[in-house]
Amino acid sequence: MSLIETLSREASHASRALAVVDEETKNQVLRTIAQRLRDNASGIIETNTQEVAVARENGTGEAMLDRLTLNAERIEAMAEGLETVASLPDPVGKTRHLDTRPNGIEINKMRVPLGVVCMIYEARPNVTADAGALCLKSGNAVILRGGKEALTTSLKIASIMQAVLEEFNLPPQIITVVPDPDRGLMMELMQQDKYIDVIIPRGGEGLINFVTDNSRVPVIQHFQGVCHLYVDKQADFQKAIDLLVNGKTQRTGVCNALECLVVHADIAEQFLALASKELRERKVVINGCEKTANYITCDHVISDSDFGKEYLCLEIAIRVVDSLNSALDHIAEFGSNHTEVIATEDERTGAIFQQTVDASVVMVNASSRFSDGSELGLGAEIGIATTKLHAYGPMGLESLTTEKFLVNGTGQVRT
Numbered sequence: 208m209s210l211i212e213t214l215s216r217e218a219s220h221a222s223r224a225l226a227v228v229d230e231e232t233k234n235q236v237l238r239t240i241a242q243r244l245r246d247n248a249s250g251i252i253e254t255n256t257q258e259v260a261v262a263r264e265n266g267t268g269e270a271m272l273d274r275l276t277l278n279a280e281r282i283e284a285m286a287e288g289l290e291t292v293a294s295l296p297d298p299v300g301k302t303r304h305l306d307t308r309p310n311g312i313e314i315n316k317m318r319v320p321l322g323v324v325c326m327i328y329e330a331r332p333n334v335t336a337d338a339g340a341l342c343l344k345s346g347n348a349v350i351l352r353g354g355k356e357a358l359t360t361s362l363k364i365a366s367i368m369q370a371v372l373e374e375f376n377l378p379p380q381i382i383t384v385v386p387d388p389d390r391g392l393m394m395e396l397m398q399q400d401k402y403i404d405v406i407i408p409r410g411g412e413g414l415i416n417f418v419t420d421n422s423r424v425p426v427i428q429h430f431q432g433v434c435h436l437y438v439d440k441q442a443d444f445q446k447a448i449d450l451l452v453n454g455k456t457q458r459t460g461v462c463n464a465l466e467c468l469v470v471h472a473d474i475a476e477q478f479l480a481l482a483s484k485e486l487r488e489r490k491v492v493i494n495g496c497e498k499t500a501n502y503i504t505c506d507h508v509i510s511d512s513d514f515g516k517e518y519l520c521l522e523i524a525i526r527v528v529d530s531l532n533s534a535l536d537h538i539a540e541f542g543s544n545h546t547e548v549i550a551t552e553d554e555r556t557g558a559i560f561q562q563t564v565d566a567s568v569v570m571v572n573a574s575s576r577f578s579d580g581s582e583l584g585l586g587a588e589i590g591i592a593t594t595k596l597h598a599y600g601p602m603g604l605e606s607l608t609t610e611k612f613l614v615n616g617t618g619q620v621r622t
Contacts, residue, residue: 211395214350214383215402218323221380222348226320230297232375233344237293240371241286244336247367248282255332255360262356270460270519275330275356285336288587292340295586298605299346302613315613320346322404324607325396326589327352327418329410332360337587339368339382345607348381350403352396354410355388362386397422407590407602427598429590431517432462432545434575437534437560438478439551440471446572447478447550448485454548454575456489460519462591463546463578467514467524469534472498475527479503482525491521498527515541531556535563542566544593546578567593567600 208216244251255277262275298318305314324347326338335351342349353361361384369379385392397406400423407427408418419426436454438447454465470478475498483503486493494513495505505525507513514524514537528534538547546568549560557571568578568591578601580588585603592598598606 209395210387211385211392211399212402214380214385215323215396215399217378217380218348218350218383219402221378222320222322222346224378225343225348225381226299226346228346228377230299233297234293236371236375236377237289237340237344239374240336240340240368241289241293243367243371244282244286244289244364247363248279251282251360251363252277252279254363255357258357258360267356271330271356273458273460275332277332277360281333285333285587288337288581289340291581292344292586292604295344295604297344298608310619311617312619313615315615316610317613318605318608319611320608323348323350323402324589325350325352325399325403325406325424327393327396327406327408327410327414329354329414330357331409332357332364334409335361335364335382335384336368338589339365340587341589341602341604341607343381345604347607348383350383350385350396352385352393353388358384358386358388394421397424400424409590427590427592427596427602428594429462430545430593431543432464432591433466433515433517433541433543434463434546434548434578435467435469435538435542436465436548436550436575437469437531437538438471438474439531439534439549439553439556440473441553441556442471442474442478442550443552443572444474444478444481448481450548450550450572450574451482452485452489455486455491455523456521457574457576459521461576462517463575464519465523465548465575466516466518467526467541469526469528469537470499471531471534472527472529475499476502479525479527486523489521491523493523493525495525496527499525502527515543517543531559535560538564538566545591546570546575548573548575567591 301318302315328334365384368382372379403424406424408415479502492506494507494509500508544566547564547566548570561569580601580603588601591601
């Protein structure tokens with residue numbers, strides 16, 4: 208039996224052991240792991256610093272380096288994320304009554320774990336802790352296959368988590384990191400449909416397409432985050448500026464950062480002057496359509512084919528549109544079903560935007576940076592699904608479960 212088949216088989220066995228663990232035990236495990244991460248923060252940072260240095264020497268881009276880097280604040284955020292997950296209600300075992308049939312049979316549904324979740328991701332060593340916590344609380348084992356850039360850091364985090372599992376007499380295989388980044392092993396991992404129930408890839412579009420095209424295991428896709436802010440003609444300018452600056456510049460290398468600003472023509476002259484000033488002060492490169500260039504100086508004047516890009520840096524596209532419908536058309540063509548935002552003081556316009564836009568998160572007068580599992584009250588997220596089966600948007604505990612039918616009778620037979 209190969210390494211990958213062995214790891215997958217062991218994870219499947221571990222998932223069955225975890226399925227019968229009570230909620231309080233799972234919560235104690237998570238709280239203990241959170242404290243151990245704090246206790247070992249200096250060692251994690253030392254390991255991570257060495258990996259970041261190697262990645263930088265190899266020419267890794269700034270956006271990827273940001274995702275790869277851990278510091279004291281990010282480790283504390285990881286620990287707090289685990290504690291948040293521990294504080295959330297456990298969905299496993301929750302039942303709901305559907306019907307009592309005329310023949311007396313009772314129909315219920317119960318939430319159950321998916322089984323074994325496989326995460327394939329680039330950089331982001333924090334995914335090891337986030338995914339491990341969410342899968343543990345939702346009763347799933349998890350297999351983590353990260354990129355080579357963060358492998359040593361991920362293994363160190365996993366070893367801390369596994370040690371705590373063993374302290375609670377739980378199999379350490381509940382959380383498994385594939386110890387070799389070889390691409391051939393990833394291919395083999397994607398064929399383990401006997402043991403793995405779902406694969407969730409997190410990373411660039413190339414990685415997600417590769418996994419989708421080659422996996423025999425069902426895939427929940429998390430495509431790029433081309434997020435828009437539409438500033439309506441009835442927007443509050445200061446609110447809109449705050450949404451723009453926060454969404455574009457707070458943290459650029461993340462999927463919920465803004466990549467495009469769409470502005471109604473009726474307020475374009477006044478608003479774009481304010482927006483340009485704020486963006487220039489923060490050294491944001493401005494790529495504007497021809498109409499935008501009539502109002503402000505653009506670094507590049509772009510055509511339709513240049514929209515729809517995920518910059519992941521201090522760069523933004525801007526388009527001026529004549530109506531709400533034109534804004535909706537632009538987002539439908541160039542959005543990525545991730546997160547879309549409108550700034551407007553008109554309640555009806557906001558409602559139309561939320562009803563019409565096809566995205567997993569649609570916001571009115573709130574920053575795109577809130578499109579995140581912890582910010583939306585889910586605890587740490589395992590990913591943001593941009594396709595609709597079986598989850599859409601930030602995936603928390605409930606998204607890592609499914610429902611099975613419970614049918615109770617008193618001896619009825621079908622005639």
